Amino acid sequence: MNWQLLSASTSNSVESLHADLNKTQQERDNLLRKVAELRMQKENIGSGSCTALNSEFSWQELQQATENFSESLKIGEGGFGPVYKGSLRQTMVAIKLLHSQSLQGITQFQQEITILTKVRHPNLVTLIGACSEESALVYEYLSNGSLEDRLTCANNSPPLTWQVRARIMSEICLALIFLHSNKPQLVVHGDLKPANILLDTNLVSKLSDFGISRLLNLPDTNSTAFLETTCPIGTFAYMDPEYSSTGILTPKSDIYAFGIIILRLITGKPPVNIANQVKDAVGDGAFGSVIDVLAGAWPFEQTKELAMMALRCADISRSKRPDLVNEVWAVVEPLMKAAASCVEPCSLGEKNIPSHFICPIFQEVMHDPCIAADGFTYEAEAIKWWLESGYKTSPMTNLEFADHNLICNRGLRSAIQEWLQQHPQS
Template sequence: MPTETNRQNVFPRNSSFDVSNLRGGMSPGFLPRSPIRPSRLHSDNYSIDFSEGTMRSDTASSIASEDVYSHSDLLSMNRDDDLEVRSLESLGSTREQGTLADVCVKLQAALADAAKYRVQLNEEICKREKAEMDLASVIQKEDETKSALIKEKQEMEFLHKHEIEMIQRQLDLLQEEHKKVQEERDNAVKEEILHKQEIKIVQNRLDLLQEEYNKLQERDNAVKEEVLHKQEINIVQSRLDLLLVEYKKLKEERDKAVEEAEELRGSAGHRSHATFSKISLLELEQATENFSKKHKIGEGGFGSVYKGFLRNTMVAIKMLHPQSLQGKPEFEQEVAVLSTMRHPNLVTLIGICSEKSALIYEYLPNGSLEDRLACQGGTPPLTWQVRMRIIGEICRALLFLHSNPNPIVHGDLKPANILLDGNLVCKLSDFGISRLLMETNSNTLVYRTEYPRGTFAYMDPEFLTSGELTVKSDVYSFGIIILRLLTGNPPINIAADVEDAIETHSLHLIIDESAGEWPFVQAEKLANLGLRCAQMRRRKRLDLESEWKLVEGLMQASSLSVSPSFKSQLDEKGTPSYFMCPISQEVMKDPHVAADGYTYEAEAIKGWLDGGHKTSPMTNLPLPHQELTPNYALRSAIQEWLVKHS
């Protein structure tokens, strides 16, 4: 550390040096060239005063960079100090050599110490500058951080404020809703209280009324019982009167129907009783809603067909065109045939309306075979098993028609005239051009006409050329129908196409695949059967009765339930099966038609219904109603048969 004397030898910059103060001897006018720089350095926290050799704090000031000298300046100052010392020494030698030498030595030492302190100070200043720069950088970063924090805080405060406002709004809304709910609840409670009070008042009134009613009931019981007895007696009497009138009316209708049937069958060459009911035009209008279009289910050259609900039974009503010249003869011919024939595969004639030349048949919901082959209305194709069964049923119906003493030829057999019931059982219809065959001089059964009629594609070629209609004419039509059911092709040239397919062993290519996978052996037998029936020459066509076993075998091979054969339609006593009640299995005395379309003995079907059954005994399907309709036609036929076999 420098001594007090050394500290006093450090002078400010540009100040004069009075040598006379150094123990006298120096000239008062001598002014040394002082190289010494300002002796005070400033910083943020302290200042160094070399003139006093101490360091003091000065927090209020900052460093003045322009008053700080570099290391090279300090070295230059040292050299100048050395020159001054030498000058002083030279001066002192002339006056006071001893004292001046000491002073110079001390001064030189002080200057050396000052130079050393200057170097240290400069190093400290550099470190201080670096520290200040680091501090400034830290302060700047701190300021930036503070600014970011302040900004984030402001944003958070804004968001919190916004959220608080939203929550406050929601709270306000919830409070309003709560207030409304509370008000509604209070109102509901008030209303409930009022309702309870009203209910209580009404209950009291009801109790009073009940008491009064009970008193009146007790008072009037005797009177009412007496009145009821009188009314019951009157009702029973009225019913008896009505039944008596109805009985007389039915008896008159039956007698009249029998007379008409006698006349019709007499004109046809054989005797029988009528088996149909007379139906008025008013009943037909009510059944069809005055022949509304929505009830029309078919139309053709003969007329229109309507669906209707007549006498608790669904029926089909065929209205012949009144302007048709052939309408009346066809009407009479169909009545004559169907009124004398009953068979499971013939359509049932329920009644006639002479006023409108209308025929009323049983309703068959599945339409015609032609419609089903065309899948009309989106119905699924008939399977090959069903087709095989239909072929057998057609064959059985033809055998029935052809085996009469005077055979009946249908004359217009085609898929459009073959109807299907709910179980796809076929029934032949449209007997308008059918004919009774009469024995000729050549002992053959034939009907001759100059104007052959029918559908060209199914008509017997020899009937077209000769005008002679025989049972073989129906056989030809049957053959074309077989080939149609097998192939699904149109009837024109179908026989030639099937024959070519058999000869070229390509029958499998023309079989109708929509019917399923036909067994080839059965399909081939069926194709040959159809071709043998559809021969161009009448004498080459097969005989149905002799070939029935083949047809029946094909039906059995189709794995479907087979209806009894033609001969089995008669039991051991020769009773037609359709005379038998399906429930009691006895000949019916009072046949009635139920809602399922089947005919039963009245007592048997009533017992079935009274036993709680709501389904058909035949189909097990629900019955739409439990009304029964007398089947006068079948009852007349049974009575006639019983008379003949009595």
């Protein structure tokens, strides 16, 4: 009897060991399959996507451009690797190195190229090329660093004026409207925060760091496009609470982060608990106490209305967050126009040029300004290039043009010429 019990026990143990071994082998096979897929994706990037960019750089070129990745040229450190400034083929660029040995690093490398080669907008950073052999990405260099740097006055930089902040809000809003309505697949940024918003010489903002962004199929019905994941990735203070708890990412996740960014631009405060601070101040009738006075004299009522909209954006419940086009833009646009009417000059190198003299596409002083059907003024060459490239929607609103007619903005052209004559060295 004891031998029978011992035999049965041994048999059960052997069966259990076999089951554990089979499970381990399956997990190993799945992991090896995943590694093979990622390696194949990386090879495809080297042969396909980078060709679309027309700029495949060698590792040696990047080393020379950055003086062998000198610490003195390091301008940032992301979650997936450092960023360096460099001179590449007589052009100033920013070079981001990804941890190529990391599976996440390879995925981010692929995702960034996939998205930035499919979508183009004046307020998205330009991807110039890549080095597939070492998983490095090459971008346009934006000299004023990140919005985070400017909000914290890093390196003793002066505070941004409310006019510049209002314009940045409008640029981010338009960029999100563009991404969320992109066809055939909309784009959810997924990690929207001031550190991922870069500023050029004119303090024009451009969204960057699309490594964890997602392309989602536009739904055929009025239902919301979404992606479900078991491992939410993002930055705590800006992460949609519902995405964090459920793993479901939607365009409303970006709207939550945008609400926090608006509150930071208005108040200058750190992001943690900022929504509750503003909500309490409004409830106590002391909204003025949280406005960042270093930005200048904000138009109080418009700013308060915007703060209330930002609180709706940052609502814990996704269903209560407002629509970007019909609700948020309706509040952001008037403040942007109020800022523009103040003719706040923006810096262009050592020059001071009124912001409305700058083409939204080329980011240069206009010489032949034309009004398009969206109501915005562009350099004629720039808007013609945009239309001839096959874009049917406005680069500023992402709404479809009613027509492609252009009207010469003679009044603005005269103002620009007069200004240039008064500033001959500019």
